[in-house]
Amino acid sequence: MPTPLRYQDTGEVHLDFHRTTNGTIAYLRQKHGAEFLDDVFRHTAQDVYRSIWDDLKQGDPEQLVTHWTYFTEREKGVYKIEREGNEIRFIVLQCPATTYLRNRGIVVDPEFRRQxxxxxxxxxxxxxxxxxxxxxxxxxxxxxxxxxxx
Amino acid sequence: MIPSDHFVRFYNEVFKSLDRKGRVHLVDYWHELGRLQVTELGDRFKTGGLEAAYEYWQRIFLEENCEGEVKLNDDVLELRMHKCPSLSKAMDNDAGAHGLYCDHCMAWVEPVMAHAGLHAVFDMESRTEPHCVMRVTLNKKKAEEFAKHAKLLATPYIPASLPPR
Incomplete structure:
Protein backbone atom coordinates (compact mmCIF):
# COMPACT_ATOMS: atom_id res chain seq x y z
CA MET A 1 0.00 0.00 0.00
CA PRO A 2 1.61 3.32 -1.06
CA THR A 3 2.36 5.91 1.61
CA PRO A 4 -0.29 8.68 1.56
CA LEU A 5 0.93 12.13 0.50
CA ARG A 6 -0.14 15.36 2.17
CA TYR A 7 -0.25 17.01 -1.27
CA GLN A 8 -1.16 14.86 -4.24
CA ASP A 9 -2.02 17.02 -7.22
CA THR A 10 -3.89 15.68 -10.22
CA GLY A 11 -5.04 17.18 -13.53
CA GLU A 12 -2.91 19.30 -15.88
CA VAL A 13 0.72 20.10 -15.06
CA HIS A 14 1.90 23.67 -15.63
CA LEU A 15 5.63 23.08 -16.15
CA ASP A 16 6.26 26.77 -16.78
CA PHE A 17 6.35 27.25 -13.00
CA HIS A 18 9.93 25.95 -13.23
CA ARG A 19 10.74 29.13 -15.19
CA THR A 20 9.28 31.22 -12.37
CA THR A 21 11.19 29.21 -9.75
CA ASN A 22 14.39 29.75 -11.75
CA GLY A 23 13.74 33.51 -11.98
CA THR A 24 12.85 33.73 -8.29
CA ILE A 25 16.04 31.91 -7.26
CA ALA A 26 18.15 34.22 -9.45
CA TYR A 27 16.47 37.30 -7.99
CA LEU A 28 16.73 36.24 -4.34
CA ARG A 29 20.35 35.13 -4.74
CA GLN A 30 21.42 38.41 -6.34
CA LYS A 31 19.33 40.74 -4.23
CA HIS A 32 19.24 39.05 -0.82
CA GLY A 33 22.07 36.49 -0.87
CA ALA A 34 22.41 32.74 -0.55
CA GLU A 35 21.64 32.66 3.17
CA PHE A 36 18.25 34.29 2.63
CA LEU A 37 17.52 31.87 -0.21
CA ASP A 38 18.42 28.91 2.00
CA ASP A 39 16.14 30.24 4.72
CA VAL A 40 13.19 30.24 2.30
CA PHE A 41 13.98 26.66 1.26
CA ARG A 42 14.24 25.59 4.93
CA HIS A 43 10.78 27.06 5.61
CA THR A 44 9.45 25.32 2.52
CA ALA A 45 10.88 21.94 3.58
CA GLN A 46 9.94 22.11 7.24
CA ASP A 47 6.71 24.17 7.22
CA VAL A 48 5.05 23.46 3.85
CA TYR A 49 6.13 19.81 3.89
CA ARG A 50 5.68 19.48 7.65
CA SER A 51 4.03 16.11 7.20
CA ILE A 52 7.09 14.69 5.41
CA TRP A 53 9.42 16.17 8.03
CA ASP A 54 7.28 14.83 10.91
CA ASP A 55 7.44 11.34 9.38
CA LEU A 56 11.23 11.62 9.04
CA LYS A 57 11.50 12.71 12.67
CA GLN A 58 9.54 9.56 13.55
CA GLY A 59 12.08 7.50 11.57
CA ASP A 60 9.86 6.95 8.50
CA PRO A 61 11.31 8.10 5.14
CA GLU A 62 8.59 6.62 2.94
CA GLN A 63 6.43 9.73 2.45
CA LEU A 64 9.51 11.53 1.11
CA VAL A 65 10.29 8.68 -1.28
CA THR A 66 6.66 8.59 -2.42
CA HIS A 67 6.70 12.39 -2.87
CA TRP A 68 9.81 12.25 -5.07
CA THR A 69 8.40 9.33 -7.05
CA TYR A 70 4.92 10.77 -7.57
CA PHE A 71 6.01 14.19 -8.79
CA THR A 72 8.95 12.99 -10.90
CA GLU A 73 6.58 10.60 -12.67
CA ARG A 74 3.89 13.25 -12.99
CA GLU A 75 6.38 15.56 -14.75
CA LYS A 76 7.68 12.68 -16.89
CA GLY A 77 11.16 12.65 -15.40
CA VAL A 78 13.35 9.55 -15.61
CA TYR A 79 14.48 7.97 -12.35
CA LYS A 80 15.22 4.76 -10.53
CA ILE A 81 15.22 3.81 -6.87
CA GLU A 82 17.84 1.65 -5.20
CA ARG A 83 17.46 0.32 -1.68
CA GLU A 84 20.47 -1.21 0.01
CA GLY A 85 21.07 -1.70 3.72
CA ASN A 86 20.43 1.58 5.53
CA GLU A 87 20.29 3.62 2.28
CA ILE A 88 17.62 4.60 -0.19
CA ARG A 89 18.95 6.20 -3.38
CA PHE A 90 16.58 8.16 -5.61
CA ILE A 91 18.53 8.45 -8.83
CA VAL A 92 17.26 11.16 -11.18
CA LEU A 93 18.48 10.44 -14.70
CA GLN A 94 16.45 13.18 -16.41
CA CYS A 95 15.27 16.02 -14.20
CA PRO A 96 12.01 17.45 -15.58
CA ALA A 97 12.74 20.95 -14.25
CA THR A 98 16.15 21.58 -15.83
CA THR A 99 15.10 19.70 -18.97
CA TYR A 100 12.10 22.01 -19.35
CA LEU A 101 14.25 25.12 -18.88
CA ARG A 102 16.94 24.00 -21.33
CA ASN A 103 14.38 22.96 -23.95
CA ARG A 104 12.97 26.48 -23.80
CA GLY A 105 16.42 28.06 -24.11
CA ILE A 106 16.29 29.46 -20.56
CA VAL A 107 19.61 29.77 -18.75
CA VAL A 108 19.47 27.62 -15.63
CA ASP A 109 20.51 29.72 -12.65
CA PRO A 110 23.79 28.47 -11.10
CA GLU A 111 21.97 28.05 -7.78
CA PHE A 112 18.90 26.33 -9.23
CA ARG A 113 19.97 23.03 -7.60
CA ARG A 114 20.10 24.72 -4.23
CA GLN A 115 16.35 24.08 -3.85
CA MET B 1 13.18 19.67 -7.17
CA ILE B 2 10.16 21.64 -6.06
CA PRO B 3 7.39 20.14 -8.22
CA SER B 4 5.77 22.64 -10.56
CA ASP B 5 2.48 21.77 -8.80
CA HIS B 6 3.98 23.15 -5.57
CA PHE B 7 5.56 26.33 -6.89
CA VAL B 8 2.69 28.30 -5.37
CA ARG B 9 3.51 27.10 -1.87
CA PHE B 10 7.19 27.97 -2.34
CA TYR B 11 6.20 31.38 -3.73
CA ASN B 12 4.02 31.90 -0.65
CA GLU B 13 7.08 31.27 1.55
CA VAL B 14 9.07 33.77 -0.53
CA PHE B 15 6.38 36.40 0.11
CA LYS B 16 6.45 35.69 3.85
CA SER B 17 10.25 35.84 4.11
CA LEU B 18 10.47 39.09 2.15
CA ASP B 19 7.63 40.67 4.11
CA ARG B 20 9.33 39.68 7.39
CA LYS B 21 12.45 41.45 6.17
CA GLY B 22 10.42 44.54 5.29
CA ARG B 23 7.40 45.38 3.15
CA VAL B 24 9.62 47.26 0.71
CA HIS B 25 11.39 43.98 -0.14
CA LEU B 26 8.11 42.28 -0.94
CA VAL B 27 7.04 45.15 -3.19
CA ASP B 28 10.46 45.12 -4.91
CA TYR B 29 9.94 41.44 -5.65
CA TRP B 30 6.51 42.15 -7.11
CA HIS B 31 8.21 44.66 -9.42
CA GLU B 32 10.60 41.89 -10.46
CA LEU B 33 7.67 39.54 -11.19
CA GLY B 34 6.21 42.28 -13.34
CA ARG B 35 9.50 42.73 -15.17
CA LEU B 36 9.75 38.98 -15.86
CA GLN B 37 6.15 38.78 -17.07
CA VAL B 38 6.58 41.83 -19.30
CA THR B 39 9.48 39.96 -20.93
CA GLU B 40 7.26 36.93 -21.40
CA LEU B 41 3.94 38.54 -22.35
CA GLY B 42 4.37 42.28 -22.89
CA ASP B 43 5.00 42.34 -26.63
CA ARG B 44 2.54 39.51 -27.25
CA PHE B 45 -0.28 41.51 -25.65
CA LYS B 46 0.88 44.76 -27.22
CA THR B 47 0.73 43.23 -30.70
CA GLY B 48 -2.23 40.93 -30.22
CA GLY B 49 -4.30 43.07 -27.84
CA LEU B 50 -7.25 41.61 -25.99
CA GLU B 51 -7.38 38.57 -28.32
CA ALA B 52 -3.84 37.61 -27.29
CA ALA B 53 -4.66 38.07 -23.61
CA TYR B 54 -7.82 35.99 -24.08
CA GLU B 55 -5.84 33.15 -25.69
CA TYR B 56 -3.21 33.31 -22.93
CA TRP B 57 -5.70 33.05 -20.09
CA GLN B 58 -7.74 30.35 -21.82
CA ARG B 59 -4.59 28.22 -21.84
CA ILE B 60 -3.70 29.17 -18.25
CA PHE B 61 -7.21 28.29 -17.04
CA LEU B 62 -6.72 24.81 -18.51
CA GLU B 63 -3.09 24.23 -17.48
CA GLU B 64 -3.53 25.52 -13.95
CA ASN B 65 -6.85 23.73 -13.39
CA CYS B 66 -8.78 26.94 -12.74
CA GLU B 67 -12.50 26.84 -12.07
CA GLY B 68 -14.05 29.87 -13.71
CA GLU B 69 -14.77 31.59 -17.01
CA VAL B 70 -12.80 33.65 -19.51
CA LYS B 71 -14.96 35.78 -21.78
CA LEU B 72 -14.13 38.28 -24.49
CA ASN B 73 -17.00 40.63 -25.34
CA ASP B 74 -16.33 43.55 -27.70
CA ASP B 75 -13.74 45.57 -25.83
CA VAL B 76 -13.66 43.80 -22.46
CA LEU B 77 -11.89 40.63 -21.43
CA GLU B 78 -13.38 39.24 -18.24
CA LEU B 79 -11.83 36.55 -16.08
CA ARG B 80 -14.18 35.32 -13.43
CA MET B 81 -12.49 32.91 -11.05
CA HIS B 82 -14.84 30.73 -9.03
CA LYS B 83 -12.03 28.72 -7.46
CA CYS B 84 -8.54 30.08 -7.84
CA PRO B 85 -6.09 27.16 -7.75
CA SER B 86 -3.29 29.44 -6.65
CA LEU B 87 -4.89 30.83 -3.46
CA SER B 88 -6.52 27.44 -2.87
CA LYS B 89 -3.07 25.82 -2.77
CA ALA B 90 -1.59 28.58 -0.64
CA MET B 91 -4.43 27.97 1.83
CA ASP B 92 -4.35 24.17 1.63
CA ASN B 93 -0.90 24.29 3.08
CA ASP B 94 0.53 23.32 6.46
CA ALA B 95 2.51 26.59 6.45
CA GLY B 96 -0.57 28.82 5.92
CA ALA B 97 -1.15 31.55 3.32
CA HIS B 98 0.57 34.94 3.33
CA GLY B 99 -1.91 37.74 4.02
CA LEU B 100 -1.17 39.55 0.73
CA TYR B 101 -1.06 36.45 -1.43
CA CYS B 102 -3.76 37.68 -3.85
CA ASP B 103 -2.08 41.04 -4.37
CA HIS B 104 0.85 39.52 -6.27
CA CYS B 105 -1.46 38.76 -9.18
CA MET B 106 -2.20 42.40 -10.00
CA ALA B 107 1.43 43.20 -9.17
CA TRP B 108 2.53 41.39 -12.33
CA VAL B 109 -0.59 42.02 -14.41
CA GLU B 110 -0.42 45.82 -14.02
CA PRO B 111 3.04 46.30 -15.64
CA VAL B 112 2.21 43.84 -18.43
CA MET B 113 -0.97 45.76 -19.25
CA ALA B 114 0.80 49.11 -19.03
CA HIS B 115 3.38 47.82 -21.52
CA ALA B 116 0.61 46.61 -23.83
CA GLY B 117 -1.51 49.76 -23.59
CA LEU B 118 -4.36 47.91 -21.89
CA HIS B 119 -6.14 48.66 -18.61
CA ALA B 120 -6.75 45.93 -16.04
CA VAL B 121 -9.04 46.15 -13.03
CA PHE B 122 -8.72 43.37 -10.53
CA ASP B 123 -11.40 42.90 -7.91
CA MET B 124 -9.96 40.45 -5.37
CA GLU B 125 -13.37 40.38 -3.62
CA SER B 126 -11.64 38.80 -0.61
CA ARG B 127 -8.06 37.96 0.37
CA THR B 128 -9.15 34.80 2.14
CA GLU B 129 -11.55 33.25 -0.35
CA PRO B 130 -10.35 31.90 -3.68
CA HIS B 131 -12.60 33.86 -6.03
CA CYS B 132 -12.08 37.13 -7.90
CA VAL B 133 -12.89 39.03 -11.09
CA MET B 134 -10.45 40.70 -13.45
CA ARG B 135 -11.45 42.85 -16.37
CA VAL B 136 -9.12 44.10 -19.09
CA THR B 137 -10.06 46.79 -21.57
CA LEU B 138 -8.60 49.27 -24.02
CA ASN B 139 -11.00 51.88 -22.70
CA LYS B 140 -9.56 53.76 -19.70
CA LYS B 141 -12.92 55.32 -18.73
CA LYS B 142 -14.56 51.90 -18.69
CA ALA B 143 -11.75 50.59 -16.48
CA GLU B 144 -12.28 53.48 -14.04
CA GLU B 145 -15.97 52.63 -13.94
CA PHE B 146 -15.22 48.96 -13.17
CA ALA B 147 -12.86 50.05 -10.38
CA LYS B 148 -15.60 52.13 -8.74
CA HIS B 149 -17.74 49.02 -8.28
CA ALA B 150 -15.02 46.67 -7.02
CA LYS B 151 -15.51 45.06 -3.61
CA LEU B 152 -11.78 44.85 -2.89
CA LEU B 153 -9.72 46.55 -5.56
CA ALA B 154 -6.15 45.29 -5.98
CA THR B 155 -3.73 48.22 -5.96
CA PRO B 156 -0.46 46.56 -4.90
CA TYR B 157 1.70 49.55 -5.71
CA ILE B 158 -0.26 51.92 -3.46
CA PRO B 159 1.33 51.14 -0.05
CA ALA B 160 -1.49 52.70 1.95
CA SER B 161 -3.96 50.28 0.37
CA LEU B 162 -2.17 47.25 1.82
CA PRO B 163 -3.01 45.95 5.29
CA PRO B 164 -0.05 45.79 7.69
CA ARG B 165 1.84 42.54 8.10
Missing amino acids: TITMNQAWSEGTPFEISTKITGEDAYIQTIRRVKL
Whole structure:
Protein backbone atom coordinates (compact mmCIF):
# COMPACT_ATOMS: atom_id res chain seq x y z
CA MET A 1 0.00 0.00 0.00
CA PRO A 2 1.61 3.32 -1.06
CA THR A 3 2.36 5.91 1.61
CA PRO A 4 -0.29 8.68 1.56
CA LEU A 5 0.93 12.13 0.50
CA ARG A 6 -0.14 15.36 2.17
CA TYR A 7 -0.25 17.01 -1.27
CA GLN A 8 -1.16 14.86 -4.24
CA ASP A 9 -2.02 17.02 -7.22
CA THR A 10 -3.89 15.68 -10.22
CA GLY A 11 -5.04 17.18 -13.53
CA GLU A 12 -2.91 19.30 -15.88
CA VAL A 13 0.72 20.10 -15.06
CA HIS A 14 1.90 23.67 -15.63
CA LEU A 15 5.63 23.08 -16.15
CA ASP A 16 6.26 26.77 -16.78
CA PHE A 17 6.35 27.25 -13.00
CA HIS A 18 9.93 25.95 -13.23
CA ARG A 19 10.74 29.13 -15.19
CA THR A 20 9.28 31.22 -12.37
CA THR A 21 11.19 29.21 -9.75
CA ASN A 22 14.39 29.75 -11.75
CA GLY A 23 13.74 33.51 -11.98
CA THR A 24 12.85 33.73 -8.29
CA ILE A 25 16.04 31.91 -7.26
CA ALA A 26 18.15 34.22 -9.45
CA TYR A 27 16.47 37.30 -7.99
CA LEU A 28 16.73 36.24 -4.34
CA ARG A 29 20.35 35.13 -4.74
CA GLN A 30 21.42 38.41 -6.34
CA LYS A 31 19.33 40.74 -4.23
CA HIS A 32 19.24 39.05 -0.82
CA GLY A 33 22.07 36.49 -0.87
CA ALA A 34 22.41 32.74 -0.55
CA GLU A 35 21.64 32.66 3.17
CA PHE A 36 18.25 34.29 2.63
CA LEU A 37 17.52 31.87 -0.21
CA ASP A 38 18.42 28.91 2.00
CA ASP A 39 16.14 30.24 4.72
CA VAL A 40 13.19 30.24 2.30
CA PHE A 41 13.98 26.66 1.26
CA ARG A 42 14.24 25.59 4.93
CA HIS A 43 10.78 27.06 5.61
CA THR A 44 9.45 25.32 2.52
CA ALA A 45 10.88 21.94 3.58
CA GLN A 46 9.94 22.11 7.24
CA ASP A 47 6.71 24.17 7.22
CA VAL A 48 5.05 23.46 3.85
CA TYR A 49 6.13 19.81 3.89
CA ARG A 50 5.68 19.48 7.65
CA SER A 51 4.03 16.11 7.20
CA ILE A 52 7.09 14.69 5.41
CA TRP A 53 9.42 16.17 8.03
CA ASP A 54 7.28 14.83 10.91
CA ASP A 55 7.44 11.34 9.38
CA LEU A 56 11.23 11.62 9.04
CA LYS A 57 11.50 12.71 12.67
CA GLN A 58 9.54 9.56 13.55
CA GLY A 59 12.08 7.50 11.57
CA ASP A 60 9.86 6.95 8.50
CA PRO A 61 11.31 8.10 5.14
CA GLU A 62 8.59 6.62 2.94
CA GLN A 63 6.43 9.73 2.45
CA LEU A 64 9.51 11.53 1.11
CA VAL A 65 10.29 8.68 -1.28
CA THR A 66 6.66 8.59 -2.42
CA HIS A 67 6.70 12.39 -2.87
CA TRP A 68 9.81 12.25 -5.07
CA THR A 69 8.40 9.33 -7.05
CA TYR A 70 4.92 10.77 -7.57
CA PHE A 71 6.01 14.19 -8.79
CA THR A 72 8.95 12.99 -10.90
CA GLU A 73 6.58 10.60 -12.67
CA ARG A 74 3.89 13.25 -12.99
CA GLU A 75 6.38 15.56 -14.75
CA LYS A 76 7.68 12.68 -16.89
CA GLY A 77 11.16 12.65 -15.40
CA VAL A 78 13.35 9.55 -15.61
CA TYR A 79 14.48 7.97 -12.35
CA LYS A 80 15.22 4.76 -10.53
CA ILE A 81 15.22 3.81 -6.87
CA GLU A 82 17.84 1.65 -5.20
CA ARG A 83 17.46 0.32 -1.68
CA GLU A 84 20.47 -1.21 0.01
CA GLY A 85 21.07 -1.70 3.72
CA ASN A 86 20.43 1.58 5.53
CA GLU A 87 20.29 3.62 2.28
CA ILE A 88 17.62 4.60 -0.19
CA ARG A 89 18.95 6.20 -3.38
CA PHE A 90 16.58 8.16 -5.61
CA ILE A 91 18.53 8.45 -8.83
CA VAL A 92 17.26 11.16 -11.18
CA LEU A 93 18.48 10.44 -14.70
CA GLN A 94 16.45 13.18 -16.41
CA CYS A 95 15.27 16.02 -14.20
CA PRO A 96 12.01 17.45 -15.58
CA ALA A 97 12.74 20.95 -14.25
CA THR A 98 16.15 21.58 -15.83
CA THR A 99 15.10 19.70 -18.97
CA TYR A 100 12.10 22.01 -19.35
CA LEU A 101 14.25 25.12 -18.88
CA ARG A 102 16.94 24.00 -21.33
CA ASN A 103 14.38 22.96 -23.95
CA ARG A 104 12.97 26.48 -23.80
CA GLY A 105 16.42 28.06 -24.11
CA ILE A 106 16.29 29.46 -20.56
CA VAL A 107 19.61 29.77 -18.75
CA VAL A 108 19.47 27.62 -15.63
CA ASP A 109 20.51 29.72 -12.65
CA PRO A 110 23.79 28.47 -11.10
CA GLU A 111 21.97 28.05 -7.78
CA PHE A 112 18.90 26.33 -9.23
CA ARG A 113 19.97 23.03 -7.60
CA ARG A 114 20.10 24.72 -4.23
CA GLN A 115 16.35 24.08 -3.85
CA THR A 116 17.03 20.32 -3.79
CA ILE A 117 20.28 20.44 -1.81
CA THR A 118 19.01 22.77 0.93
CA MET A 119 15.60 21.18 1.26
CA ASN A 120 17.20 17.76 1.68
CA GLN A 121 19.51 19.18 4.37
CA ALA A 122 16.54 20.82 6.09
CA TRP A 123 14.57 17.58 6.04
CA SER A 124 17.51 15.83 7.76
CA GLU A 125 17.51 18.16 10.77
CA GLY A 126 16.32 16.51 13.98
CA THR A 127 15.81 13.15 12.26
CA PRO A 128 17.74 9.89 12.32
CA PHE A 129 18.65 10.42 8.63
CA GLU A 130 21.25 12.15 6.51
CA ILE A 131 19.68 13.23 3.24
CA SER A 132 22.29 14.24 0.71
CA THR A 133 22.24 15.40 -2.90
CA LYS A 134 24.95 14.62 -5.42
CA ILE A 135 24.85 16.37 -8.78
CA THR A 136 25.86 13.86 -11.45
CA GLY A 137 25.11 15.70 -14.69
CA GLU A 138 23.33 18.65 -16.35
CA ASP A 139 19.94 17.11 -15.70
CA ALA A 140 20.91 14.36 -13.28
CA TYR A 141 21.42 13.95 -9.57
CA ILE A 142 21.18 11.40 -6.77
CA GLN A 143 19.31 11.93 -3.53
CA THR A 144 20.39 9.55 -0.79
CA ILE A 145 18.53 8.94 2.44
CA ARG A 146 20.91 7.26 4.88
CA ARG A 147 19.82 6.19 8.35
CA VAL A 148 22.59 7.26 10.70
CA LYS A 149 20.81 6.73 14.04
CA LEU A 150 18.42 4.05 15.18
CA MET B 1 13.18 19.67 -7.17
CA ILE B 2 10.16 21.64 -6.06
CA PRO B 3 7.39 20.14 -8.22
CA SER B 4 5.77 22.64 -10.56
CA ASP B 5 2.48 21.77 -8.80
CA HIS B 6 3.98 23.15 -5.57
CA PHE B 7 5.56 26.33 -6.89
CA VAL B 8 2.69 28.30 -5.37
CA ARG B 9 3.51 27.10 -1.87
CA PHE B 10 7.19 27.97 -2.34
CA TYR B 11 6.20 31.38 -3.73
CA ASN B 12 4.02 31.90 -0.65
CA GLU B 13 7.08 31.27 1.55
CA VAL B 14 9.07 33.77 -0.53
CA PHE B 15 6.38 36.40 0.11
CA LYS B 16 6.45 35.69 3.85
CA SER B 17 10.25 35.84 4.11
CA LEU B 18 10.47 39.09 2.15
CA ASP B 19 7.63 40.67 4.11
CA ARG B 20 9.33 39.68 7.39
CA LYS B 21 12.45 41.45 6.17
CA GLY B 22 10.42 44.54 5.29
CA ARG B 23 7.40 45.38 3.15
CA VAL B 24 9.62 47.26 0.71
CA HIS B 25 11.39 43.98 -0.14
CA LEU B 26 8.11 42.28 -0.94
CA VAL B 27 7.04 45.15 -3.19
CA ASP B 28 10.46 45.12 -4.91
CA TYR B 29 9.94 41.44 -5.65
CA TRP B 30 6.51 42.15 -7.11
CA HIS B 31 8.21 44.66 -9.42
CA GLU B 32 10.60 41.89 -10.46
CA LEU B 33 7.67 39.54 -11.19
CA GLY B 34 6.21 42.28 -13.34
CA ARG B 35 9.50 42.73 -15.17
CA LEU B 36 9.75 38.98 -15.86
CA GLN B 37 6.15 38.78 -17.07
CA VAL B 38 6.58 41.83 -19.30
CA THR B 39 9.48 39.96 -20.93
CA GLU B 40 7.26 36.93 -21.40
CA LEU B 41 3.94 38.54 -22.35
CA GLY B 42 4.37 42.28 -22.89
CA ASP B 43 5.00 42.34 -26.63
CA ARG B 44 2.54 39.51 -27.25
CA PHE B 45 -0.28 41.51 -25.65
CA LYS B 46 0.88 44.76 -27.22
CA THR B 47 0.73 43.23 -30.70
CA GLY B 48 -2.23 40.93 -30.22
CA GLY B 49 -4.30 43.07 -27.84
CA LEU B 50 -7.25 41.61 -25.99
CA GLU B 51 -7.38 38.57 -28.32
CA ALA B 52 -3.84 37.61 -27.29
CA ALA B 53 -4.66 38.07 -23.61
CA TYR B 54 -7.82 35.99 -24.08
CA GLU B 55 -5.84 33.15 -25.69
CA TYR B 56 -3.21 33.31 -22.93
CA TRP B 57 -5.70 33.05 -20.09
CA GLN B 58 -7.74 30.35 -21.82
CA ARG B 59 -4.59 28.22 -21.84
CA ILE B 60 -3.70 29.17 -18.25
CA PHE B 61 -7.21 28.29 -17.04
CA LEU B 62 -6.72 24.81 -18.51
CA GLU B 63 -3.09 24.23 -17.48
CA GLU B 64 -3.53 25.52 -13.95
CA ASN B 65 -6.85 23.73 -13.39
CA CYS B 66 -8.78 26.94 -12.74
CA GLU B 67 -12.50 26.84 -12.07
CA GLY B 68 -14.05 29.87 -13.71
CA GLU B 69 -14.77 31.59 -17.01
CA VAL B 70 -12.80 33.65 -19.51
CA LYS B 71 -14.96 35.78 -21.78
CA LEU B 72 -14.13 38.28 -24.49
CA ASN B 73 -17.00 40.63 -25.34
CA ASP B 74 -16.33 43.55 -27.70
CA ASP B 75 -13.74 45.57 -25.83
CA VAL B 76 -13.66 43.80 -22.46
CA LEU B 77 -11.89 40.63 -21.43
CA GLU B 78 -13.38 39.24 -18.24
CA LEU B 79 -11.83 36.55 -16.08
CA ARG B 80 -14.18 35.32 -13.43
CA MET B 81 -12.49 32.91 -11.05
CA HIS B 82 -14.84 30.73 -9.03
CA LYS B 83 -12.03 28.72 -7.46
CA CYS B 84 -8.54 30.08 -7.84
CA PRO B 85 -6.09 27.16 -7.75
CA SER B 86 -3.29 29.44 -6.65
CA LEU B 87 -4.89 30.83 -3.46
CA SER B 88 -6.52 27.44 -2.87
CA LYS B 89 -3.07 25.82 -2.77
CA ALA B 90 -1.59 28.58 -0.64
CA MET B 91 -4.43 27.97 1.83
CA ASP B 92 -4.35 24.17 1.63
CA ASN B 93 -0.90 24.29 3.08
CA ASP B 94 0.53 23.32 6.46
CA ALA B 95 2.51 26.59 6.45
CA GLY B 96 -0.57 28.82 5.92
CA ALA B 97 -1.15 31.55 3.32
CA HIS B 98 0.57 34.94 3.33
CA GLY B 99 -1.91 37.74 4.02
CA LEU B 100 -1.17 39.55 0.73
CA TYR B 101 -1.06 36.45 -1.43
CA CYS B 102 -3.76 37.68 -3.85
CA ASP B 103 -2.08 41.04 -4.37
CA HIS B 104 0.85 39.52 -6.27
CA CYS B 105 -1.46 38.76 -9.18
CA MET B 106 -2.20 42.40 -10.00
CA ALA B 107 1.43 43.20 -9.17
CA TRP B 108 2.53 41.39 -12.33
CA VAL B 109 -0.59 42.02 -14.41
CA GLU B 110 -0.42 45.82 -14.02
CA PRO B 111 3.04 46.30 -15.64
CA VAL B 112 2.21 43.84 -18.43
CA MET B 113 -0.97 45.76 -19.25
CA ALA B 114 0.80 49.11 -19.03
CA HIS B 115 3.38 47.82 -21.52
CA ALA B 116 0.61 46.61 -23.83
CA GLY B 117 -1.51 49.76 -23.59
CA LEU B 118 -4.36 47.91 -21.89
CA HIS B 119 -6.14 48.66 -18.61
CA ALA B 120 -6.75 45.93 -16.04
CA VAL B 121 -9.04 46.15 -13.03
CA PHE B 122 -8.72 43.37 -10.53
CA ASP B 123 -11.40 42.90 -7.91
CA MET B 124 -9.96 40.45 -5.37
CA GLU B 125 -13.37 40.38 -3.62
CA SER B 126 -11.64 38.80 -0.61
CA ARG B 127 -8.06 37.96 0.37
CA THR B 128 -9.15 34.80 2.14
CA GLU B 129 -11.55 33.25 -0.35
CA PRO B 130 -10.35 31.90 -3.68
CA HIS B 131 -12.60 33.86 -6.03
CA CYS B 132 -12.08 37.13 -7.90
CA VAL B 133 -12.89 39.03 -11.09
CA MET B 134 -10.45 40.70 -13.45
CA ARG B 135 -11.45 42.85 -16.37
CA VAL B 136 -9.12 44.10 -19.09
CA THR B 137 -10.06 46.79 -21.57
CA LEU B 138 -8.60 49.27 -24.02
CA ASN B 139 -11.00 51.88 -22.70
CA LYS B 140 -9.56 53.76 -19.70
CA LYS B 141 -12.92 55.32 -18.73
CA LYS B 142 -14.56 51.90 -18.69
CA ALA B 143 -11.75 50.59 -16.48
CA GLU B 144 -12.28 53.48 -14.04
CA GLU B 145 -15.97 52.63 -13.94
CA PHE B 146 -15.22 48.96 -13.17
CA ALA B 147 -12.86 50.05 -10.38
CA LYS B 148 -15.60 52.13 -8.74
CA HIS B 149 -17.74 49.02 -8.28
CA ALA B 150 -15.02 46.67 -7.02
CA LYS B 151 -15.51 45.06 -3.61
CA LEU B 152 -11.78 44.85 -2.89
CA LEU B 153 -9.72 46.55 -5.56
CA ALA B 154 -6.15 45.29 -5.98
CA THR B 155 -3.73 48.22 -5.96
CA PRO B 156 -0.46 46.56 -4.90
CA TYR B 157 1.70 49.55 -5.71
CA ILE B 158 -0.26 51.92 -3.46
CA PRO B 159 1.33 51.14 -0.05
CA ALA B 160 -1.49 52.70 1.95
CA SER B 161 -3.96 50.28 0.37
CA LEU B 162 -2.17 47.25 1.82
CA PRO B 163 -3.01 45.95 5.29
CA PRO B 164 -0.05 45.79 7.69
CA ARG B 165 1.84 42.54 8.10
